[in-house]
Amino acid sequence: MSYLREAHARMLAVLAANAPRSIPLSPDPEDFTDRRDHMAAIAAAVSDYFFACANDAAPHAPGTIKPKEFVGVVSVALTDNDLLSQFNDAAEQLQQWQDERNADPRGWSKAEMAGVD
Numbered sequence: 001m002s003y004l005r006e007a008h009a010r011m012l013a014v015l016a017a018n019a020p021r022s023i024p025l026s027p028d029p030e031d032f033t034d035r036r037d038h039m040a041a042i043a044a045a046v047s048d049y050f051f052a053c054a055n056d057a058a059p060h061a062p063g064t065i066k067p068k069e070f071v072g073v074v075s076v077a078l079t080d081n082d083l084l085s086q087f088n089d090a091a092e093q094l095q096q097w098q099d100e101r102n103a104d105p106r107g108w109s110k111a112e113m114a115g116v117d
Contacts, residue, residue, distance in 0.1 A: 007052030014045035029091035029098070036087035043074040050074065 018041045023031045047070070055067040078084050 002056070004052050004056040007049045011045040011049040014041055018042055027094065029095040032087045032091035032094065036084050036091075039078065039087075040075065040084060043078050044072075047072045047074040047076075 018038050020035070020038055023035065050073055051067055051070040054065050054070040058065040058067050
């Protein structure tokens with residue numbers, strides 16, 4: 001099997017093993033960190049596959065295809081744009097709200113838990 005087909009098979013295996021689950025109406029912080037981890041795993045698999053595609057095509061291209069520019073391209077895009085950190089922030093905020101509610105459960109409504117005034 002070629003390196004490209006192996007990379008494709010690895011990407012499909014990661015996709016199959018990392019099916020997303022919906023975040024429930026009343027989420028826990030782990031729901032957001034699980035989603036972050038899911039997205040990071042998928043991004044890494046797609047990035048590896050993109051590199052394999054570029055690496056396979058480069059020797060045959062009449063122009064310039066630079067496989068090294070494809071290394072981690074999707075993962076880097078998520079990190080550089082702080083997209084995954086938004087899930088960390090959501091988990092931390094939800095944990096803070098839960099901690100505050102556990103300290104004084106009388107003072108919190110569903111709207112307040114959701115950040116709605």
